[in-house]
Amino acid sequence: MIDFTIPDDIQQQRKLFEMVARDVMRPIARYYDEHEHEIPWEYVNRMWPLVKMEWAQRVTRAERQLAGEKKEKKEQKSGKRKYYPNLQLVHMVEMLCWGDAGLYLCTPGPALAGFAIDAAGTPEQKVRLLKRFAEGDPKWGAMAITEPGAGSDVSAISTTAVRDGDEWVINGEKIFITNGWLALEASDGLVVVWATVDKSAGRAGIKSFIVPAGTPGAKVTKREHKLGIRASDTAALVFEDCRIPLDNILGSPEVQRREDKRGFKAAMQTFDMSRPVVAAGAMGVARAAIEFVKEKLAEQGIDIPYGVPKHKLSAVQRDVLEMEAQYKMAWLLTVRAAVMTDERQPNALQASMAKVKAGKAVTWITQKAVEILGPLGYSTEYLAEKWMRDAKINDIFEGTGQINTLIVARRILGYSSRELK
Amino acid sequence: MISFTPSEEQQMLIDTLHKFAESELRQQAHDCDENAEVPMSLIKTGWEIGLLPASIPEEYGGFGEGHSMITSVLALEELAWGDLGIALNMLTPALFAVPVLLEGSEEQKHEYLRRFCEEDFYPATAAFVEPLFQFDPFEMKTTATREGDTYVLNGEKAYVPLAEAADVMLVYANEGGQTQAFIVPRHTEGLSVTKRESLMGVRALPMYRLKLENVRVPAANKLGGEQGANFTRLLNYMRVATAAAAVGVARASYEYARDYAKERVQFGEPIAHRQSIAFMLAEMAIDIDGLRLMTWEAAWQLDKGQDATKAAYLAKLTADDVAMQVTDRGVQILGGYGYIREFPAERWMRNGRGIATLEGVILL
Ligand SMILES: Cc1cc2nc3c(=O)[nH]c(=O)nc-3n(C[C@H](O)[C@H](O)[C@H](O)COP(=O)(O)OP(=O)(O)OC[C@H]3O[C@@H](n4cnc5c(N)ncnc54)[C@H](O)[C@@H]3O)c2cc1C
Numbered sequence: 016m017i018d019f020t021i022p023d024d025i026q027q028q029r030k031l032f033e034m035v036a037r038d039v040m041r042p043i044a045r046y047y048d049e050h051e052h053e054i055p056w057e058y059v060n061r062m063w064p065l066v067k068m069e070w071a072q073r074v075t076r077a078e079r080q081l082a083g084e085k086k087e088k089k090e091q092k093s094g095k096r097k098y099y100p101n102l103q104l105v106h107m108v109e110m111l112c113w114g115d116a117g118l119y120l121c122t123p124g125p126a127l128a129g130f131a132i133d134a135a136g137t138p139e140q141k142v143r144l145l146k147r148f149a150e151g152d153p154k155w156g157a158m159a160i161t162e163p164g165a166g167s168d169v170s171a172i173s174t175t176a177v178r179d180g181d182e183w184v185i186n187g188e189k190i191f192i193t194n195g196w197l198a199l200e201a202s203d204g205l206v207v208v209w210a211t212v213d214k215s216a217g218r219a220g221i222k223s224f225i226v227p228a229g230t231p232g233a234k235v236t237k238r239e240h241k242l243g244i245r246a247s248d249t250a251a252l253v254f255e256d257c258r259i260p261l262d263n264i265l266g267s268p269e270v271q272r273r274e275d276k277r278g279f280k281a282a283m284q285t286f287d288m289s290r291p292v293v294a295a296g297a298m299g300v301a302r303a304a305i306e307f308v309k310e311k312l313a314e315q316g317i318d319i320p321y322g323v324p325k326h327k328l329s330a331v332q333r334d335v336l337e338m339e340a341q342y343k344m345a346w347l348l349t350v351r352a353a354v355m356t357d358e359r360q361p362n363a364l365q366a367s368m369a370k371v372k373a374g375k376a377v378t379w380i381t382q383k384a385v386e387i388l389g390p391l392g393y394s395t396e397y398l399a400e401k402w403m404r405d406a407k408i409n410d411i412f413e414g415t416g417q418i419n420t421l422i423v424a425r426r427i428l429g430y431s432s433r434e435l436k
Numbered sequence: 437m438i439s440f441t442p443s444e445e446q447q448m449l450i451d452t453l454h455k456f457a458e459s460e461l462r463q464q465a466h467d468c469d470e471n472a473e474v475p476m477s478l479i480k481t482g483w484e485i486g487l488l489p490a491s492i493p494e495e496y497g498g499f500g501e502g503h504s505m506i507t508s509v510l511a512l513e514e515l516a517w518g519d520l521g522i523a524l525n526m527l528t529p530a531l532f533a534v535p536v537l538l539e540g541s542e543e544q545k546h547e548y549l550r551r552f553c554e555e556d557f558y559p560a561t562a563a564f565v566e567p568l569f570q571f572d573p574f575e576m577k578t579t580a581t582r583e584g585d586t587y588v589l590n591g592e593k594a595y596v597p598l599a600e601a602a603d604v605m606l607v608y609a610n611e612g613g614q615t616q617a618f619i620v621p622r623h624t625e626g627l628s629v630t631k632r633e634s635l636m637g638v639r640a641l642p643m644y645r646l647k648l649e650n651v652r653v654p655a656a657n658k659l660g661g662e663q664g665a666n667f668t669r670l671l672n673y674m675r676v677a678t679a680a681a682a683v684g685v686a687r688a689s690y691e692y693a694r695d696y697a698k699e700r701v702q703f704g705e706p707i708a709h710r711q712s713i714a715f716m717l718a719e720m721a722i723d724i725d726g727l728r729l730m731t732w733e734a735a736w737q738l739d740k741g742q743d744a745t746k747a748a749y750l751a752k753l754t755a756d757d758v759a760m761q762v763t764d765r766g767v768q769i770l771g772g773y774g775y776i777r778e779f780p781a782e783r784w785m786r787n788g789r790g791i792a793t794l795e796g797v798i799l800l
Contacts, residue, residue: 016443017506019736321746326570340750344726351440351729368722424714427721435714
């Protein structure tokens with residue numbers, strides 16, 4: 016039954032995060048845009064207790080599993096569903112990015128690294144590695160895939176992991192890693208590092224490894240200065256004979272020609288979950304820009320009418336309506352992709368569709384907002400110019416607009432990467 | 437709870453309509469467009485599916501549980517996927533029946549709705565559009581003036597589907613600054629069909645110009661009775677219906693172009709192997725899915741009884757663009773063949789442009 020009802024608990028949670036976004040994030044948004052590389056403790060400390068609680072639950076679950084208790088019965092059986100964790104997540108992220116996208120990325124916790132460990136780790140790994148996010152001071156996790164020679168083409172990564180007795184030895188360089196510095200140097204966090212155990216095996220040789228903070232040989236070599244999301248930490252990492260325990264690999268160490276369920280393919284599948292989340296973040300920025308434009312226009316006595324013929328609209332009104340329509344389309348695509356994850360339906364196609372649309376929509380919407388607002392839009396007196404700078408990243412990370420379009424195209428055409436390069 | 441999956445019954449309806457669209461509408465679309473008419477036999481076959489009786493409650497002669505806009509948009513997409521012109525021809529009676537169902541008074545529902553539940557196609561229609569460059573449904577030039585127990589209608593209407601053959605029609609007119617609808621029997625004095633429209637697209641649908649000169653109808657013929665109808669609500673339904681039709685037309689064009697691009701070999705490989713073609717297709721697919729979701733959301737709001745004005749309007753604005761862009765690309769991907777009338781792509785482009793103009797002519 017087609018239904019757009021947002022579950023009550025999610026609506027309530029939105030209200031909670033709206034308070035954080037409005038009262039905690041907005042007031043400090045400009046400061047951290049101008050003070051790149053400072054840690055936004057006001058926001059971090061507000062979020063840490065919530066994050067800790069969430070991960071404490073997951074760790075407890077893993078502990079019970081370790082103690083031999085049977086897996087809790089999945090409540091997500093087909094039919095009536097009560098929980099929509101991914102839908103909840105996209106709503107939360109949308110709201111926090113409405114507050115500030117750069118600050119949102121500084122949310123303490125294991126972030127993508129946590130989801131990777133939670134999805135592919137053994138109960139023992141979950142307890143051992145994730146416990147830090149359930150206690151003590153704020154900590155961060157990071158996901159290190161990109162290298163100077165491997166951006167969109169993830170299969171080209173050249174960081175190596177070589178087995179030496181009871182350890183893996185990691186060598187290589189990673190760039191543009193969100194929260195890389197926060198995870199390795201500013202806190203007792205960890206980084207999930209993608210490396211190859213057998214370059215000749217191509218994708219099948221790529222595995223992910225967990226490098227905790229404090230591991231000798233892992234260091235941060237650079238912290239980037241960026242166009243936008245300046246509050247967010249983006250770091251270059253180098254691994255030099257960096258030794259980690261044998262059991263810090265996610266999934267099997269075997270290089271299987273036929274795809275290992277927890278191998279490269281599984282790692283890429285975390286994108287099906289994370290792309291709608293990135294898309295949701297984009298939509299938060301887009302909504303912020305649209306609301307601000309409408310508010311400023313209303314102060315000038317210009318309202319946006321819904322329902323009148325096009326020829327009765329001014330150019331500005333048409334622009335704003337187009338912004339709202341683009342927003343709506345991208346948001347609904349995002350929600351659909353998230354709900355499909357919750358329903359355990361394959362959603363690689365829909366996740367990429369959402370990401371393409373959201374990245375494009377937010378880029379265009381925020382650019383339009385600056386244009387419409389004129390001299391004040393371009394000024395740092397308001398946040399519109401910042402939102403435009405922040406927005407652009409959504410068309411770049413988690414697969415560029417083109418890469419996600421490529422994924423959509425391959426899916427709809429039934430093509431392999433050989434047939435459609 | 438939130439879901440993007442049609443119910444089982446809806447899925448059955450979609451499947452039925454898809455088969456019908458594929459085996460009938462698609463087969464006859466070219467000829468109907470060229471001959472500017474649809475054979476009565478085809479219209480009858482469509483009528484027998486019983487879309488209208490299914491949304492008319494038993495007390496008014498139907499067998500449905502009432503109108504569901506979600507079901508309507510699902511049906512509209514499939515039929516428009518088959519052919520917009522033929523689909524609109526078959527659905528013309530809904531232009532009368534659905535407003536009566538949604539906004540009619542009890543007497544009006546009892547009087548008229550059962551006519552749409554009979555075996556034979558009942559020709560009813562609506563006169564909505566006016567022949568102006570800057571037509572505004574909220575400021576119609578056709579007027580309705582109350583004189584005692586009657587309303588007097590004056591003005592000119594355009595794009596009135598099947599007006600010639602209609603038995604009765606709804607005429608939208610301006611009553612003191614408000615748009616209202618009036619039930620007018622076709623052969624009322626003063627009502628004349630002046631010419632058949634000749635349009636760029638939807639040629640299979642005979643549409644007419646209409647003149648109203650001191651047309652008198654009883655005051656009881658105002659839709660909704662004395663207090664009238666909520667026109668904004670009706671317009672929202674029409675907009676959502678139009679957006680749903682746009683999804684169908686765009687999807688037809690996209691699917692054809694996608695399949696063609698995999699077959700057509702140039703420079704030694706299928707043209708779909710090139711990103712410039714494949715990316716166009718990907719963007720078409722994304723926009724179609726996005727538009728469909730916007731349409732569903734607006735339809736869902738209507739079914740919930742919420743104010744769907746904004747959602748319906750944004751869906752319709754988006755539909756205008758998506759229908760045009762997608763069908764234009766549908767022609768582009770076929771190259772020269774896209775421009776030839778033997779192939780369907782150019783027809784979808786002509787029909788796609790119609791979405792921006794056909795508001796008031798599409799409803800279910
Ligand atoms: C602020 C920020 C944070 C980031 N965070 C992380 C992180 O936490 N972890 C991480 O691992 N990475 C991260 N990244 C890296 C990001 O994922 C990559 O930058 C991105 O995937 C693109 O890779 P690239 O920069 O090497 O560009 P390239 O891959 O060199 O792409 C250049 C251009 O070519 C296009 N292109 C490439 N291949 C194709 C193709 N086959 N078809 C069509 N067009 C193509 C691209 O779309 C792009 O427009 C981050 C980047 C930034 C800027």
